[in-house]
Each structure stands twice: as C-alpha cells, then as structure tokens.
Amino acid sequence: MTHNIAILGASGYTGAELVRLIATHPSFRIAALSADRKAGMKMAEVYPHLRHLDLPDLVTIDQIDFSKIDLCFCALPHATSQAVIKDLPADVKVVDLSADFRLRDPDAYQKWYGQPHAATELQKQAVYGLTEFYRDGIRTARLVAGTGCNAATGQFALRPLISAGVIDLDEIIVDLKAAASGAGRSLKEHLLAAEMDENVLGYSLGGKHRHLGEFDQEFSKLAGRKVEIQFTPHLIPATRGILLTAYVKGDPQAIQDAMESAYTNEPFIEVLPFGTAPAMKHVRGSNFCHIGVVADRRDGRAIVIATLDNLCKGSSGQAIQNANLMLGEEETAGLMLAPLYP
Amino acid sequence: MTHNIAILGASGYTGAELVRLIATHPSFRIAALSADRKAGMKMAEVYPHLRHLDLPDLVTIDQIDFSKIDLCFCALPHATSQAVIKDLPADVKVVDLSADFRLRDPDAYQKWYGQPHAATELQKQAVYGLTEFYRDGIRTARLVAGTGCNAATGQFALRPLISAGVIDLDEIIVDLKAAASGAGRSLKEHLLAAEMDENVLGYSLGGKHRHLGEFDQEFSKLAGRKVEIQFTPHLIPATRGILLTAYVKGDPQAIQDAMESAYTNEPFIEVLPFGTAPAMKHVRGSNFCHIGVVADRRDGRAIVIATLDNLCKGSSGQAIQNANLMLGEEETAGLMLAPLYP
Amino acid sequence: MTHNIAILGASGYTGAELVRLIATHPSFRIAALSADRKAGMKMAEVYPHLRHLDLPDLVTIDQIDFSKIDLCFCALPHATSQAVIKDLPADVKVVDLSADFRLRDPDAYQKWYGQPHAATELQKQAVYGLTEFYRDGIRTARLVAGTGCNAATGQFALRPLISAGVIDLDEIIVDLKAAASGAGRSLKEHLLAAEMDENVLGYSLGGKHRHLGEFDQEFSKLAGRKVEIQFTPHLIPATRGILLTAYVKGDPQAIQDAMESAYTNEPFIEVLPFGTAPAMKHVRGSNFCHIGVVADRRDGRAIVIATLDNLCKGSSGQAIQNANLMLGEEETAGLMLAPLYP
Amino acid sequence: MTHNIAILGASGYTGAELVRLIATHPSFRIAALSADRKAGMKMAEVYPHLRHLDLPDLVTIDQIDFSKIDLCFCALPHATSQAVIKDLPADVKVVDLSADFRLRDPDAYQKWYGQPHAATELQKQAVYGLTEFYRDGIRTARLVAGTGCNAATGQFALRPLISAGVIDLDEIIVDLKAAASGAGRSLKEHLLAAEMDENVLGYSLGGKHRHLGEFDQEFSKLAGRKVEIQFTPHLIPATRGILLTAYVKGDPQAIQDAMESAYTNEPFIEVLPFGTAPAMKHVRGSNFCHIGVVADRRDGRAIVIATLDNLCKGSSGQAIQNANLMLGEEETAGLMLAPLYP
Structure with a gap:
C-alpha cells in the first residue's frame, strides 16, 4: 500500500x-x-x-x-x-x-x-x-x-544505564562533537567553510544548549528523580555526524551488560564489543547508531561513546x-x- | 531469483x-x-x-x-x-x-x-x-x-561529441579533479590527511596517466582515426568524486544537442540545462553522472563539465x-x- | 623609520x-x-x-x-x-x-x-x-x-611567455582552482562548510569572471595586440590558495627558459625544475608563488601550473x-x- | 650574536x-x-x-x-x-x-x-x-x-588550578580533540585523508595514552600527593591543533582568578574573559595558547577549554x-x- x-x-x-x-x-x-x-x-x-x-x-x-x-x-x-x-x-x-x-x-x-x-x-x-x-x-x-539530534545521541548512550541503575546519576558529563549540518542551511558566519575548516570550538557552554530541556525531562522521568547532566557541545569541521563521549561512574562491565541487554534486538543500534570505540564516519548517511563502552584506568569509571548521523x-x-x-x-x-x- | x-x-x-x-x-x-x-x-x-x-x-x-x-x-x-x-x-x-x-x-x-x-x-x-x-x-x-574511473568520466563527457562529429578531434583538453579515494586505501605519504588538507596538485602530468590508454583506444575507435587528447588530473582535498572540465572546439549548442540526444533515455546520466555547471557533491555516493555544457565567450569553443562518484x-x-x-x-x-x- | x-x-x-x-x-x-x-x-x-x-x-x-x-x-x-x-x-x-x-x-x-x-x-x-x-x-x-588574486596568479604564469613570444596567443586556456576565502567573509549559501566540503564546481563559466578584464587589459598591452584567453575558475574545498593550470601551445623547453629568465632574481617567485608540478599547500600563508612547466605528450604543447595564497x-x-x-x-x-x- | x-x-x-x-x-x-x-x-x-x-x-x-x-x-x-x-x-x-x-x-x-x-x-x-x-x-x-603536545595543553589548563588549590584533585576529566599532525608524517591507515575526512574517534581510551605519564608526574609533584586524571583523546578531521575541554569541580570564579593571575605576564598564554570559549583555529600556526573558563549550570563545576597548535x-x-x-x-x-x- x-x-x-x-x-x-x-x-x-x-x-x-x-x-x-x-x-x-x-x-x-x-x-x-x-x-x-x-x-x-x-x-x-x-x-x-x-x-x-x-x-x-x-x-x-x-x-x-x-x-x-x-x-x-x-x-x-x-x-x-x-x-x-x-x-x-x-x-x-x-x-x-x-x-x-x-x-x-x-x-x-x-x-x-x-x-x-x-x-x-x-x-x-x-x-x-x-x-x-x-x-x-x-x-x-x-x-x-x-x-533533538544531540538529545537522541545522548539518550541512546545513557537511558539503558539509568534504567538499569548502574551509574551515579549526579555525575554524568557529556562531551559532544557535532558537525556543521546540525545547524541547518543557515547563513551564519561561523558556519562558513573558511571559518570551520581546521577549527574546533565549544558552544552553548555551561548548560545553555536547548537539548538539555530534553535530557532533563527524559532522564528525570526515567530515574524517578531530578537528573541534571553536564553537557558541552563542540562544533567540529565535518558536515554530518555526532560523536558523544559520556563520562560516568559505575562498574564498566555492568554498564556494558546493561547496554547490550537494552539493544540486543534493536535493528539500528549496534553495541560494540567491550572496550571498542566507535567512529563517526562509520554511520554516515545511515540510520545506525554505534555505541562503545570502555573502562577507565580509575576504578568505577567508564567512558561511553555513541555516534550517529544527525540528519539521518x-x-x-x-x-x-x-x-x-x-x-x-x-x-x-x-x-x-x-x-x-x- | x-x-x-x-x-x-x-x-x-x-x-x-x-x-x-x-x-x-x-x-x-x-x-x-x-x-x-x-x-x-x-x-x-x-x-x-x-x-x-x-x-x-x-x-x-x-x-x-x-x-x-x-x-x-x-x-x-x-x-x-x-x-x-x-x-x-x-x-x-x-x-x-x-x-x-x-x-x-x-x-x-x-x-x-x-x-x-x-x-x-x-x-x-x-x-x-x-x-x-x-x-x-x-x-x-x-x-x-x-x-578506469577517470576514463569513465571523460568518456561520458566526450563520446557523444565525437560520435556526432561536433568537435575538433585534435583540440581536446581534459582537466580533471579527483578525490583521494581514487588511489584506494594505500599507504602513501601524499594521501595522508595532513598532506591533502588544503592542498591541490597535478599529477601524472603531460600525458603519463594510465587512463590515457583507455581514452586513446576508445576515442580512436569511435572516431575511426587516431585521437589523442590532453589529460591533466589533479588531486583535490576530498574523499569521493571526480569533476572533469573538458575544453573543446565546436558549436556549443550543437554540443549540447548531441549530449542531450545521446543520454535522453539513460537512467543514470543527467544532462543539465545548457549553460549550467554540475557540482561534484551532487552525485556523491550515487550511480549518477551529471554533465553540463557551457559556451565560452570565444566563438566556437565550449566547456563540458562532467562529474561522478569514482567509487560508485x-x-x-x-x-x-x-x-x-x-x-x-x-x-x-x-x-x-x-x-x-x- | x-x-x-x-x-x-x-x-x-x-x-x-x-x-x-x-x-x-x-x-x-x-x-x-x-x-x-x-x-x-x-x-x-x-x-x-x-x-x-x-x-x-x-x-x-x-x-x-x-x-x-x-x-x-x-x-x-x-x-x-x-x-x-x-x-x-x-x-x-x-x-x-x-x-x-x-x-x-x-x-x-x-x-x-x-x-x-x-x-x-x-x-x-x-x-x-x-x-x-x-x-x-x-x-x-x-x-x-x-x-585580482586570480589575475595575479594567471599573470605570473603567462606574462613571461607572452613577453618572450614563445606561445600561441590565440590558444591560451586557464583552468583555475580557488579556495573559499577568495570570496571573502560573505554569507553566501555555497560558501557554507556543509556545502563546500567534498565539493568542486566551476563558476563564472564561459568568460564571465571579472578578472578577465585584467587579463584582457594586461595581456593585450603586453602583446601589442588583442589577447583573449579562456578562463574557467573552480571552487575547491579549501580555505586559502589558488592553483592554476594553463594549457598553452609552444615549445615546452622555451617556455621553461622564458620562465626562469623572467624570475631569476625575484625573491617571491619560485620556478620549479622543468617537469615538476607545484602544490597549493606549499605556499599557504606566505608571499611566495610557485610555478612549474611540464611538456605534454603532444608536441608543441605545455602545461604551466602556478600557485599562490590568495589572501597573501x-x-x-x-x-x-x-x-x-x-x-x-x-x-x-x-x-x-x-x-x-x- | x-x-x-x-x-x-x-x-x-x-x-x-x-x-x-x-x-x-x-x-x-x-x-x-x-x-x-x-x-x-x-x-x-x-x-x-x-x-x-x-x-x-x-x-x-x-x-x-x-x-x-x-x-x-x-x-x-x-x-x-x-x-x-x-x-x-x-x-x-x-x-x-x-x-x-x-x-x-x-x-x-x-x-x-x-x-x-x-x-x-x-x-x-x-x-x-x-x-x-x-x-x-x-x-x-x-x-x-x-x-608532549597534549601534556602541554593539559598542563596549561590545569597547573594554575592545582597550584591555587581551587579544584577537587580527584575529579578531573580531560576530553581532548587532536588534529592529524600530532601523529607525525607516519604511514598509518587511519591517518589517510579518505579515512579521516568527516571522522571523529576516540583513541588510547581509558587511560592508555602515554602523555598520562607526564600528567601523573607533574600534577602529583605540584599537588604533593598522587593525582590521576581521566584523559580521553579524540582524533578530529584537521591538520594542526589541539583543543581540550577539562571538567573540574571548584568555584568557577576562583578558577578564572587563578588562571588570570598565573598567566598575567605570560607573552604566549591568553586567558579569555570569563565565560568565553576559545577556538582551535585562533592559534593555528602560532606559539599562542588560548584558555577560557566557563561556569557550568551546576554549582561548583566549571569547564576549562585550552587550545594550542600541536606542532608549534x-x-x-x-x-x-x-x-x-x-x-x-x-x-x-x-x-x-x-x-x-x-
């Protein structure tokens, strides 16, 4: 039909x-x-x-x-x-x-x-x-x-961990790297090729990005209490793609387990083997999201990296x-x- | 099946x-x-x-x-x-x-x-x-x-003109711009990101590029006489794509007509309206080839631009x-x- | 002082x-x-x-x-x-x-x-x-x-050849590759990073670029007769730099000699050894201009490549x-x- | 002399x-x-x-x-x-x-x-x-x-804060974005232009990067106790530059003050006005380091961003x-x- x-x-x-x-x-x-x-x-x-x-x-x-x-x-x-x-x-x-x-x-x-x-x-x-x-x-x-495209990426990385109760809800830091097309086809000076090439910069720093409204709403609802993450987006010299690095406290293996179990039947979410880092270009132009979990050298701390194509x-x-x-x-x-x- | x-x-x-x-x-x-x-x-x-x-x-x-x-x-x-x-x-x-x-x-x-x-x-x-x-x-x-990927691009641009007899066979100059992936996944210094970024350079200059073997074979066969074009490829800072600018002598409108008539039923070849230039990014990741014909200010001369994705x-x-x-x-x-x- | x-x-x-x-x-x-x-x-x-x-x-x-x-x-x-x-x-x-x-x-x-x-x-x-x-x-x-920045590049490549009388004045084709900053810090859609990345396209095609006014004036004055070149600029995905490929008819060695002799005492113009191609990135951020001359496989034809930083x-x-x-x-x-x- | x-x-x-x-x-x-x-x-x-x-x-x-x-x-x-x-x-x-x-x-x-x-x-x-x-x-x-180039960037961002005792030494997270030239002119697949373009990825994740040796040595010596930071470098599609985002706990204004007072007479270190973010391209090709401090929406937390040219x-x-x-x-x-x- x-x-x-x-x-x-x-x-x-x-x-x-x-x-x-x-x-x-x-x-x-x-x-x-x-x-x-x-x-x-x-x-x-x-x-x-x-x-x-x-x-x-x-x-x-x-x-x-x-x-x-x-x-x-x-x-x-x-x-x-x-x-x-x-x-x-x-x-x-x-x-x-x-x-x-x-x-x-x-x-x-x-x-x-x-x-x-x-x-x-x-x-x-x-x-x-x-x-x-x-x-x-x-x-x-x-x-x-x-x-929001950033909000989607962050939620794919963190929702399973909040649901499973495997991370400290007061200690979530999200450092996000976003390509130019996230800002649309708008004529802004900082989006010019001559400005963006060879450039990386943070923006909406300190908790000003609007997608925090979504994070606050969704994570708090999920946790049944107020959750406020730290969220720092950066503009990187690329056209498509978001790669997000989340710093969380919790047992890395438990985090990996929660991730795998949440997405085991999902056609578009790929959880990589424990310790593997995804790359932004590996999802370009597609509807896939790749997620990797890595243990930090400090006990009880993990890094979660998630990437997807912001336009797709x-x-x-x-x-x-x-x-x-x-x-x-x-x-x-x-x-x-x-x-x-x- | x-x-x-x-x-x-x-x-x-x-x-x-x-x-x-x-x-x-x-x-x-x-x-x-x-x-x-x-x-x-x-x-x-x-x-x-x-x-x-x-x-x-x-x-x-x-x-x-x-x-x-x-x-x-x-x-x-x-x-x-x-x-x-x-x-x-x-x-x-x-x-x-x-x-x-x-x-x-x-x-x-x-x-x-x-x-x-x-x-x-x-x-x-x-x-x-x-x-x-x-x-x-x-x-x-x-x-x-x-x-060859360059050979394909050049032939899409020129075969209809040779067949229709609308250009001077002794005066064909092809200036080609090719992205990095044409060289494959090979470890060569000039293909490093740090070298290619912000760089443009000609290579295989003066008639040394191997795809000239194909051009010579195909154009001569088509014309029923020896045809030797000038062909200068350039490496440009991009990953996928070939854009080729051919300088030919002939009536620009006749060239446009020959082009349109050759490709009118082709699903993958798009001839743009007369005077329009194609852009390399408009075919990226696809099986399409865009071709544009423009009249030069000098009578009897035209510019033919063709572009396709080298890997596709x-x-x-x-x-x-x-x-x-x-x-x-x-x-x-x-x-x-x-x-x-x- | x-x-x-x-x-x-x-x-x-x-x-x-x-x-x-x-x-x-x-x-x-x-x-x-x-x-x-x-x-x-x-x-x-x-x-x-x-x-x-x-x-x-x-x-x-x-x-x-x-x-x-x-x-x-x-x-x-x-x-x-x-x-x-x-x-x-x-x-x-x-x-x-x-x-x-x-x-x-x-x-x-x-x-x-x-x-x-x-x-x-x-x-x-x-x-x-x-x-x-x-x-x-x-x-x-x-x-x-x-x-004009393009006009400068073209003149560095061609003036010595016109002065020395070593090329056919009716058969000069200039194919130019220009980076984004040549268009200044202006808010135009085609200058956005998302549009330029992975893109190459011709513009002001067929003899419409304003720098032709300078070429016509200077080359005609130099030659003592009307000289009209063909000139096709292309926008390439880079920030700074112009690389120009000129197709001329004349004896390649005579062209090299004329070039060397014109620039032998110039502090900023570097004529490369015969047969060597310059690269755009080799002059970035500097006041230098690199020029190379290569013989084509067809007798009596040469390629002249010149490059400089458009902003410098x-x-x-x-x-x-x-x-x-x-x-x-x-x-x-x-x-x-x-x-x-x- | x-x-x-x-x-x-x-x-x-x-x-x-x-x-x-x-x-x-x-x-x-x-x-x-x-x-x-x-x-x-x-x-x-x-x-x-x-x-x-x-x-x-x-x-x-x-x-x-x-x-x-x-x-x-x-x-x-x-x-x-x-x-x-x-x-x-x-x-x-x-x-x-x-x-x-x-x-x-x-x-x-x-x-x-x-x-x-x-x-x-x-x-x-x-x-x-x-x-x-x-x-x-x-x-x-x-x-x-x-x-190390990463080690230098991180120390410029953090030494004044450790010396002044204005941050929690057990809660330092450094998320670093580094351009390709940091890896030198080495022939590695992931450094090819076709691989790096449009790509961002973490590497040496979880505390494996060698520059941690320098961080551990210098920060511990400065603090008079063992200091172990979290450090996650990312490769970004650029040629020169490091931009580092440090997440620290402490009073943001005290952090800004410590930073300004440490660098007030330094010719190469520019501390930006409070709340301002530096951009990687603003130091390219130079010996300058730009540092910005921003307060997070969560009390007692700040973001410190530092950038310099890795090769310079x-x-x-x-x-x-x-x-x-x-x-x-x-x-x-x-x-x-x-x-x-x-």
Whole structure:
C-alpha cells in the first residue's frame, strides 16, 4: 500500500534528507513539498542532487490539498511548526522535526525556547519520537515529536544505564562533537567553510544548549528523580555526524551488560564489543547508531561513546522510522541503507 | 531469483563499496568475500560501517567454492587480477574492476602498465564495461572489464561529441579533479590527511596517466582515426568524486544537442540545462553522472563539465550495473540510491 | 623609520591578513583600523586570533585623523573604495585592494563591474599593483591598485611567455582552482562548510569572471595586440590558495627558459625544475608563488601550473610588498614568513 | 650574536616546523639538518614549501661536525633519541622533542614506553621543557626535554588550578580533540585523508595514552600527593591543533582568578574573559595558547577549554622558546608570528 506524504519545509537539510530516504522507500510517495520562500521552484533547482527524481514542485503550505495526504513531515523552524500543525486536518498524521513538541511542560518550553507555547493542547497529545523507547505510543499517535539530534545521541548512550541503575546519576558529563549540518542551511558566519575548516570550538557552554530541556525531562522521568547532566557541545569541521563521549561512574562491565541487554534486538543500534570505540564516519548517511563502552584506568569509571548521523538517525531517518510505525509498515522500511564509507 | 556473489579483494575501497551497494540490492546475495592478507577476519573488523550486515568472513581465494558462485567481482590489484581470473571456472561470470582487461591491444597494455599481459586469450573475450555504450556485449559477456574511473568520466563527457562529429578531434583538453579515494586505501605519504588538507596538485602530468590508454583506444575507435587528447588530473582535498572540465572546439549548442540526444533515455546520466555547471557533491555516493555544457565567450569553443562518484558510478556502481545486465536483472537494480547531500 | 598605517575595511579577510603580516613587520605601525558596521568593537572581538596584539579599536572612516597616517590600505568593497579614496588627503599614500582602480579604461570598468566609474581622474593616476612587473611605477605612485588574486596568479604564469613570444596567443586556456576565502567573509549559501566540503564546481563559466578584464587589459598591452584567453575558475574545498593550470601551445623547453629568465632574481617567485608540478599547500600563508612547466605528450604543447595564497601574495601580501616600495623600505620587509605546512 | 643550530630528524613534521620558525628568527642559523633515510636529499625535495630558503642538504648524524654547533634540536623518534643524545659532545646544548627525557622516574618510563631507559644518567639532568613553569632550570640546562603536545595543553589548563588549590584533585576529566599532525608524517591507515575526512574517534581510551605519564608526574609533584586524571583523546578531521575541554569541580570564579593571575605576564598564554570559549583555529600556526573558563549550570563545576597548535606551541615553538632561554636570547625571539586565520 502506498502512502501519500507531504514534506513541509522541504528546502532545509532535513527536508532534503527526507526526500533522499523516501526516494528508495518501498511504500512512501511524495505528494507535496512546501517551501514558502522558494515556492514555484523545482526541487532540483534547490537541491540538484535530487534531479533524477520525479518530484512535485515546491509550493506554499496553503496550496497543498491535505485531503490527499496520509502523513505530513513538518521540517519547519521552531515556533512556526506549532502554528502550522495546529491548523492541519485532524486525520493527517504528523511527524514534527522541530523542537515544538518535544517538551511536555509548557514552562520548560518557555524556559528553553524563550516564548510561550502556542498550541498547548497539541503538546499534550504529542508522543516523544525516540522510537526505540516510545514504540507503542508512536504506533497509535497522531503527532510525533522528533527529538533533538544531540538529545537522541545522548539518550541512546545513557537511558539503558539509568534504567538499569548502574551509574551515579549526579555525575554524568557529556562531551559532544557535532558537525556543521546540525545547524541547518543557515547563513551564519561561523558556519562558513573558511571559518570551520581546521577549527574546533565549544558552544552553548555551561548548560545553555536547548537539548538539555530534553535530557532533563527524559532522564528525570526515567530515574524517578531530578537528573541534571553536564553537557558541552563542540562544533567540529565535518558536515554530518555526532560523536558523544559520556563520562560516568559505575562498574564498566555492568554498564556494558546493561547496554547490550537494552539493544540486543534493536535493528539500528549496534553495541560494540567491550572496550571498542566507535567512529563517526562509520554511520554516515545511515540510520545506525554505534555505541562503545570502555573502562577507565580509575576504578568505577567508564567512558561511553555513541555516534550517529544527525540528519539521518538524529532527525529525518528517525522521522521515517516513526512514520513507518504510524502507517503500519515495517519499522525498518527504507532505512537499511548502509553507511557511506569512506 | 537470488544470485550468489563473490567479491575478491573485498578489503579495498571498491570492495567495501560493492558490499554497501549489494546490502540493499534486491537479488544479489554475498556468498564469499576474499582478502588474502586479512583472511580469517570479519568484514566488520576491516570495515566497521558494515557491521550491521550478516556477511561471510574474509577468506583466501582458494577457500572459495566457486561452484556455488554465479558472479564474481574481482577488485584485486592490476596484474594479480589476470592471474586469478585465468583460473576461475568458466561458468562463473566475472566483472573485473582492475585495469587488466580494459585495453584490447597487448602492446598498449604493456606500454601503459609496464609488463606483458599474462592472459591475452581472456583479454580478447573481455567486453569493455562502459555500460551505456557497450550494453549488448555486456549482456552476453562472461568477462566484463570495468573502466578506469577517470576514463569513465571523460568518456561520458566526450563520446557523444565525437560520435556526432561536433568537435575538433585534435583540440581536446581534459582537466580533471579527483578525490583521494581514487588511489584506494594505500599507504602513501601524499594521501595522508595532513598532506591533502588544503592542498591541490597535478599529477601524472603531460600525458603519463594510465587512463590515457583507455581514452586513446576508445576515442580512436569511435572516431575511426587516431585521437589523442590532453589529460591533466589533479588531486583535490576530498574523499569521493571526480569533476572533469573538458575544453573543446565546436558549436556549443550543437554540443549540447548531441549530449542531450545521446543520454535522453539513460537512467543514470543527467544532462543539465545548457549553460549550467554540475557540482561534484551532487552525485556523491550515487550511480549518477551529471554533465553540463557551457559556451565560452570565444566563438566556437565550449566547456563540458562532467562529474561522478569514482567509487560508485566510476567503479563499483558501474560493476553492479554490468552484473545486473549479465544476470538478466533490471539494469538499475540496487543502484537508485539518491546522492548523499550535504 | 616607523610608518603609520591605516587599514580601511579591517573586518574582512584581507584586512585581517594585513594585520597578521604587519604584526611582525619591522617598520609598519597600525595607527587606525576602520570597519563601519563594527565600529566601536575591538579587533580581538572580530578576530580573536589577533588578541595578543596591541591594536587600535575599530572606528568609522571619518573618525580617523589622516594627518597622522603615512599610508592607507583600502580593503573596502568595490565601488565603496573609489568613493572613499576620492576624499582622502592627497599626501596619504594609498594601496587599494578592491577592483576599483585595476582597469584603466572606464568602459572596461563599466563592462565588467556593471556601473560607471565615479573617480575617473584617480583611475588615471593609479598604478597597477603587480609588483614584479610594475616596480618603477609603484615606487613613486600615490595610488596603487592591488590586482585580482586570480589575475595575479594567471599573470605570473603567462606574462613571461607572452613577453618572450614563445606561445600561441590565440590558444591560451586557464583552468583555475580557488579556495573559499577568495570570496571573502560573505554569507553566501555555497560558501557554507556543509556545502563546500567534498565539493568542486566551476563558476563564472564561459568568460564571465571579472578578472578577465585584467587579463584582457594586461595581456593585450603586453602583446601589442588583442589577447583573449579562456578562463574557467573552480571552487575547491579549501580555505586559502589558488592553483592554476594553463594549457598553452609552444615549445615546452622555451617556455621553461622564458620562465626562469623572467624570475631569476625575484625573491617571491619560485620556478620549479622543468617537469615538476607545484602544490597549493606549499605556499599557504606566505608571499611566495610557485610555478612549474611540464611538456605534454603532444608536441608543441605545455602545461604551466602556478600557485599562490590568495589572501597573501594574491592580495594583502602583495599590498604590503607595494607599500614597502612606496615607503622606501626593503621590498621584502615583513614578507619572508615561510609557508605553513602541513 | 648568531647561534649555529642543528636539527636531527629534520624530515618529520616537527623538524619542518623548526625550520619554518627559524627562517625568520633573528639570531638562529641552521648549520646542519639530518635525516638518516633521506640523507643526500635537499630539504626542498622533502618539503618544497621551504625551497626559498638557503638550507644545508640533509645528512646522516655522523656527518655533522658538532664542534660548530651551539644547540641541537633532536626531533628523532622515541628511543632513538636517547641513543643519539648520549653520544653528543657535552658542550652542545640539546632540546629534545621526543618523549625520552620527559619522565624522571625510569620505572615510569618503562611502564609507559614499554622498554627500559638507556640513558638514565642523562635523564636525571634533563629539565622538563614546559617553559612557563620551568624557566629557571631551562635557562641553565644543557638538556631540555620537550613536553608532549597534549601534556602541554593539559598542563596549561590545569597547573594554575592545582597550584591555587581551587579544584577537587580527584575529579578531573580531560576530553581532548587532536588534529592529524600530532601523529607525525607516519604511514598509518587511519591517518589517510579518505579515512579521516568527516571522522571523529576516540583513541588510547581509558587511560592508555602515554602523555598520562607526564600528567601523573607533574600534577602529583605540584599537588604533593598522587593525582590521576581521566584523559580521553579524540582524533578530529584537521591538520594542526589541539583543543581540550577539562571538567573540574571548584568555584568557577576562583578558577578564572587563578588562571588570570598565573598567566598575567605570560607573552604566549591568553586567558579569555570569563565565560568565553576559545577556538582551535585562533592559534593555528602560532606559539599562542588560548584558555577560557566557563561556569557550568551546576554549582561548583566549571569547564576549562585550552587550545594550542600541536606542532608549534605544543612542540617546535616550545622548543625554540626553550632554546632562546638556553642561549641567552629574548624568550619570544622568532615566535611572535600571528596565527594564520582563516
């Protein structure tokens, strides 16, 4: 059975990534693509790498006939997203890739995003889109909130350890390395090639990164108590990928065991042999997440390294994984593409 | 129908690329992987990005039971390849990715590769693997000789122009920009990251590059007279991709017309609108080739730019395209993956 | 003797490069830095790599007391530059890094830059800033027009050959590879790291690049007849550097001889042994230009490869070289920094 | 006064960096360059970026007349270094860039380097080369042991905090990001451009990196008790540079104060305003080290980020800084080159 798909905000990187993945998806058909400022253009003009595909032209959102759409990916900026989704017909399923429905608590939303939420009713219905941990809810959801890409990586690394009670919840430090595309196709000076090449720098330091809202919400809920991690993201000179190094206190072997046991049947999460470090490039362009656990020389301390492709598993691949569940398809449909290496 | 595939020389980049592509191929099944020096290892140890796949361990060639193999991709070094293929059972179809069977003339082989050919009988049977121009022969061939990646790019840019007689055959200059992976996974100082980063340099200058053997053979055959182009490859700081700028004399519009007419039904060759330049990154990780024609300010001169991914369309993708034909499958089977961008 | 220097437009890359070079110049002292939109800021806020230096704060141009300035580097955008320089006191020497005074013919300026020149009297007085070929004029000039970075590279490669009459003037093809910083610190989508990484593309194709105005002017003047080259620039994934491959017809050894004889006493131009190719990274961060000549396999054809750092020898280094002459200093003062490798 | 300098092991990256820096040093003159396997070659053949310099040809060590040498930089591999230095005339001052004389305890050397030390007498005389903290000893030393580049970065970040007693010594975590050149010009698969591009990975995980020997020795000595930090280096896709993120417990403002007070008169150490993060590219090619302190959202925790150029301040620049002191020159002589940006 073929499902008609609309992508709102198709001119950004996550929009383009959705199209790339759907291009070889067995049962999804792109029926509409919106991009307000580029309405009227062909997708091949905005993204010539997609020119071999037979795609609808870019339109404005109000030009889309949603009665013919089964599911809508919403890849719009934060705040815009909630305003748009509020007005979509109720029988159109929605996977939102923005931050608008990730936080359940309107106060938390206001704290991290600096403005009141404009669709608090919808916010209540949204299911958090970390597929591996919210499968049942996602299957029956009308609205799924895609997670932050950093938030996804951190949760893949830490949720099993919190659940299994094998680490000290007050001593979690996450040092994250993120590639440029995480910031989207936005014209900012620090994202210029001449600035990024040969550069590494920390940003949103000291607990200012918005994905901390997700970490706080999810880890505290999981632990049944307040959990506040330290989180320091760094921009590294690469295009795709997140690699995260978590410093935790606990028995390294117990940590490895908890990790293996949590992911043993997961098609996209690969736990490496104990003591092995994953590499960011080994998941590029794919929906896989590689995780490694290493014992530190100091007793009772371990390093957990997790890596995924921010545009794929961290956002558009995750979105399709969720859409598969919502539409009754195989969860892995269209997502088994092997990473591009080298 | 499932075809059993062996890959000889699976530890190199073209071997890994074959595995990547076959991972989502609908009817190919990897039955054997050889890598002499790494025999006994798991593929996931050599290429951890493939660890989600259920693959046979690496073996030596003589450990393979070829009676169960339908088709064999031979990704071995030049010279080794001919020695190995000579001894394969005659009912195993072979796609060779080395240079060993590209040149029909043993003297030409000796000239460009510095040693006599050791399997001249086989050399006669081999069909040149530029699919778009040798389809009929490939369909019925037992042995197909994959082209050089630079040679493929240049031929996509120039064959239609030579065939249509729209360019001056004595005035063809090809300036090529090639990424690092074209040199394979070999330990050479100039391929180190610290050396390549921020670097561009010409190599095999003045007519020394071996792919000139292919250009000379194919263009002369096509033109019915001796054609000798100028060919200057440059190494550029990137991992995958070839972008080639050809300077030709002829009417630019006639050149565009010849190009469009040659490729109008080709699934993998995209001719851009007249005056448009392709970009290397727009084909990365895919089997597509983008070609653009631009008129120079000087009358009667045009610039033809062609780009493809050296590991995919330039070698392993081409190999699978040929294998599809040899095994009676859809030519595009497993090859419609969209490029990875950004 | 210390010379007081002002830099107008200090917040761009050429401005920052001037500061970098003057930091270790024995007799230049930075007395004023302007940047209209960033006036009031410290240079260390705009360019933290310069924070160890004791520099004046950024100001607007009209805040500068030019009576205390000996020489002014003008790193402003085209068109702005002519308006500003027109109003500077006549006893302030000026090295302009914009395109405003490169072309002597107001019609040529209008053709290539799309608007009439607003300071045609000044235009007449300006001396073209290609130091190695305009030394005498530069020494006594009040206003020197810095060359285009591509134009400089091409002229270093070709002027000696045109002067010596050793190449066919109707058959000159220049294929140029340029790094990102040539486009300055401007917010353009194609200059984003995520777009440029792993990318190569041609631009201003077919004779549209503005530096052709300089090539036409200089080569025609030198040859005493109209010379129109073919010129195709490509953007390559690097930050600094230009490497240019020129295809010429003529005797390769005569070309090598002409090159060596032209540059034998030049401190910054290195002619490599015959048949040797230069590499872009070998001049990075320096005022040197490396040139190599290679014979093609086809008789009477040669390849000339030249490379320099666009921000240094191609613009700010050249500017200081000229300023040294204008102020009676050693031409090489402050410019003998060795390239940064790797 | 001019000092005659020999560089042993001139064909590696640190050797080339020494030559680059000495090229504009006011009082050092390169009298001899050794490179055993490349003896007989010109330096310009090994490093064409140095071809403008008038340098002695490469020789073997025993071809050098040490009676004419004032100071010898020894950029040889570990173990080789101690064997060579042992035999040098006692009146030749030596700055060793290898690891051979960094550790004072022969057992520690054996533990971290896997073999007994072969020159334990010399080891006792060697002064540890972290200039800012061992100035007096260095001034009068005959043999100075250059520090590890990672070890230098970590000590710049942490020594003032340990000395001032403002951090918890049992809770120091160092997450380090290092560029490729730290591994030298060695032919290793993971250092190939095709492997490193778009890649980030941890290595020597869990306390295996040899520079821990230096951290343990220096921090324990400074604290007067055993201090064992956690140290996780990562390889990032860049050529030069180290950026280190240290997670410490203590009052952030006290940490900032300790840092500022420690470095207030240091010419090469720049402490940024409280809450500011340094960027790796801001020190590239220079002898500067930038340090920033940021308070975490959790009370009593701070993040310290330090960055330097591994080949310059991390090794060859440090070596020249020490040589300046040993030879009675200004400590900053030849080292005030501004960073290369962009």
